[in-house]
Amino acid sequence: MTALLLPLHGIGGRQDLxxxxxxxxxGAAVAIALSFVVLGLAWRNPKYKGDSxxxxxxxxxxxxxxAGWFRWLVRLIGLAIFLYAMVALLFGVDRLTNPIFGFIYIxxxxxxxxxxxxxxxxWRTLNPLxxxxxxxxxxxxxxxxxxxxxxxxxxxxxxxxxxxFAFTWLELVAPDRATLPVLQAYLALYVVITMxxxxxxGDKWFSTAxxxxxxxxxxxxxxxxxxxxxxxxxxxxxLENLDGLKAxxxxxxxxxxxxGSTAYDxxxxxxxxxxxxxxxxxxxxxxxxxxLITFVVFVLVTxxxxxxxxxxxxxxxxxxLPGLFAHSVxxxxxxxxxxxxxxxxxxxGQRTLIYLSDPLSNGANVFGTGxxxxxxxxxxxxxxxxVLQVLAVVSGHLMGVVSAHDRxxxxxxxxxxLLGQIPLLVVMVxxxxxxxxxxFST
Amino acid sequence: MGRxxxxxxxxxxxxxxxxxxxxxxxxxxxxxxxxxxxxxLAGCGGDSGSGASPSTTPSNVPxxxxxxxxxxxxxxxxxxxxxxxxxxxxxxxxxxxxTINVTVANGKVNPSGTSIKVQAGQxxxxxxxxxxxxxxxxxGYDKELELQPGKTAQVKFTANMKGTFxxxxxxxxxxxxxxxVS
Numbered sequence: 136m137t138a139l140l141l142p143l144h145g146i147g148g149r150q151d152l153x154x155x156x157x158x159x160x161x162g163a164a165v166a167i168a169l170s171f172v173v174l175g176l177a178w179r180n181p182k183y184k185g186d187s188x189x190x191x192x193x194x195x196x197x198x199x200x201x202a203g204w205f206r207w208l209v210r211l212i213g214l215a216i217f218l219y220a221m222v223a224l225l226f227g228v229d230r231l232t233n234p235i236f237g238f239i240y241i242x243x244x245x246x247x248x249x250x251x252x253x254x255x256x257x258w259r260t261l262n263p264l265x266x267x268x269x270x271x272x273x274x275x276x277x278x279x280x281x282x283x284x285x286x287x288x289x290x291x292x293x294x295x296x297x298x299x300f301a302f303t304w305l306e307l308v309a310p311d312r313a314t315l316p317v318l319q320a321y322l323a324l325y326v327v328i329t330m331x332x333x334x335x336x337g338d339k340w341f342s343t344a345x346x347x348x349x350x351x352x353x354x355x356x357x358x359x360x361x362x363x364x365x366x367x368x369x370x371x372x373x374l375e376n377l378d379g380l381k382a383x384x385x386x387x388x389x390x391x392x393x394x395g396s397t398a399y400d401x402x403x404x405x406x407x408x409x410x411x412x413x414x415x416x417x418x419x420x421x422x423x424x425x426x427l428i429t430f431v432v433f434v435l436v437t438x439x440x441x442x443x444x445x446x447x448x449x450x451x452x453x454x455x456l457p458g459l460f461a462h463s464v465x466x467x468x469x470x471x472x473x474x475x476x477x478x479x480x481x482x483x484g485q486r487t488l489i490y491l492s493d494p495l496s497n498g499a500n501v502f503g504t505g506x507x508x509x510x511x512x513x514x515x516x517x518x519x520x521x522v523l524q525v526l527a528v529v530s531g532h533l534m535g536v537v538s539a540h541d542r543x544x545x546x547x548x549x550x551x552x553l554l555g556q557i558p559l560l561v562v563m564v565x566x567x568x569x570x571x572x573x574x575f576s577t
Numbered sequence: 578m579g580r581x582x583x584x585x586x587x588x589x590x591x592x593x594x595x596x597x598x599x600x601x602x603x604x605x606x607x608x609x610x611x612x613x614x615x616x617x618l619a620g621c622g623g624d625s626g627s628g629a630s631p632s633t634t635p636s637n638v639p640x641x642x643x644x645x646x647x648x649x650x651x652x653x654x655x656x657x658x659x660x661x662x663x664x665x666x667x668x669x670x671x672x673x674x675x676t677i678n679v680t681v682a683n684g685k686v687n688p689s690g691t692s693i694k695v696q697a698g699q700x701x702x703x704x705x706x707x708x709x710x711x712x713x714x715x716x717g718y719d720k721e722l723e724l725q726p727g728k729t730a731q732v733k734f735t736a737n738m739k740g741t742f743x744x745x746x747x748x749x750x751x752x753x754x755x756x757x758v759s
Binding site: 406419 | 740
């Protein structure tokens with residue numbers, strides 16, 4: 136009977152094999168070569184027109200997406216999924232067969248990336264807390280945008296950047312992070328801060344402070360779907376979509392938190408780090424916290440320094456430049472995310488869907504998935520996985536370099552545009568080689 | 578994300594009686610099947626562990642050197658175990674393609690975070706000895722070794738899934754080794 140006491144470790148039990156050395160070096164070489172091709176041969180006049188571009192979708196689609204009933208349908212789907220997960224969080228048992236762990240760490244945190252990529256900025260509407268806030272406002276006959284206080288404009292996305300840091304700390308560093316009390320405490324904090332802020336500042340708070348919504352909104356900029364300045368839904372090239380992202384305070388912080396934490400995830404799995412850290416006299420929590428902060432601050436400082444330097448070299452305004460180029464780091468972060476979490480999402484996503492049928496671990500089979508087994512077929516295609524990982528990092532790099540190039544020729548004086556790109560290009564090559572080293576060494 | 582789930586409390590896990598009660602109350606075949614599945618999964622690790630005889634005294638702990646299989650992959654996992662030199666390290670006479678000896682002493686583990694390469698399809702034998710009660714867990718393959726002070730515990734399995742899998746102690750939460758199956 137003691138066998139029943141053992142938790143089934145599914146989640147995170149397996150990591151990908153290290154990428155073969157040749158593939159990592161090849162990827163790095165291609166990334167560097169492509170960078171200089173873009174720098175030397177690409178267009179000299181800005182090509183992307185951001186939010187004013189795009190081919191309108193058929194009117195029927197726009198009408199449906201904008202229809203009140205459709206919005207409510209999506210909102211209620213989001214709310215229903217959230218409430219179902221809350222049952223597992225509040226009443227489930229504290230072991231890994233509880234689907235809440237996979238729900239938060241895999242389906243929400245990793246899954247919001249492909250959802251946003253496929254469907255565009257849908258998270259805003261799915262966001263259950265936004266829906267609860269909206270319902271409350273309806274009940275009180277208040278417009279949801281109204282708050283008690285005005286949000287200061289310098290705040291921008293900084294609260295969300297802090298939220299990303301907090302969540303990644305929970306996911307990667309916190310002791311006992313895969314136990315119910317810890318997850319309950321985190322979610323209670325998240326719900327209270329988000330809802331309290333929304334009451335104080337109105338529903339603008341969600342797009343400024345809800346880390347999941349802000350993250351999803353950024354990733355949706357890599358989707359082909361967008362809304363044109365005239366209000367119509369359009370199909371446009373992802374990089375054009377990305378170009379439409381407005382510079383705002385905290386965007387650099389957001390990007391640094393995303394890229395830095397993903398890099399830390401790879402680093403913290405390396406044998407060298409664990410082998411050293413677990414035999415020191417300091418706690419792993421302390422060391423992990425320090426390392427996570429170091430990674431995020433490293434990205435923040437190197438990126439900002441490169442853009443400020445670019446401003447100096449091209450005689451442009453320096454203080455605004457970090458924000459104006461921040462969009463170009465998003466594809467790099469996306470490449471990292473794909474490389475690190477693709478197989479995790481496929482394998483553990485399946486496992487979570489199986490566990491979701493039995494939220495209270497009492498043998499229920501709500502969706503009929505409870506008796507299925509995880510298909511581990513992809514684990515045998517290790518070469519394909521490695522190629523996909525390297526391809527993701529290199530493509531992310533290429534998209535970043537192209538976006539930055541277009542922004543540079545738009546912002547910098549013509550004769551200084553090439554020179555001005557060099558600092559950021561060097562930093563981006565650094566991020567990409569760093570990403571490949573992490574894939575190779577873990 | 579690998580390490581994130583590593584530190585799992587065994588203490589906080591609800592007792593089996595509670596689960597069995599609610600399972601029986603529902604009384605459906607559907608309810609019992611997953612429980613049985615868990616028993617089978619978890620049982621594989623525990624059984625072979627308790628069956629191992631402690632043929633070495635605690636003071637005479639085998640030095641933990643992960644012995645990889647030499648270059649010739651002639652030993653097929655299903656075929657008869659032709660003798661390879663690395664197999665002799667095991668005290669109980671069990672044979673495997675790859676043998677890993679683990680020691681836990683004074684809160685330190687040996688090996689500590691090393692990568693051990695295994696070819697897919699090879700058999701892996703893990704022998705562990707600890708100076709205090711703990712569990713050794715092989716992630717992904719979901720094998721669990723109960724460690725009692727001074728007693729040798731063993732588990733043997735076939736590495737039929739590719740990837741990197743952590744071998745880790747539960748109570749102290751240390752990474753012993755990574756099994757790199759390729």
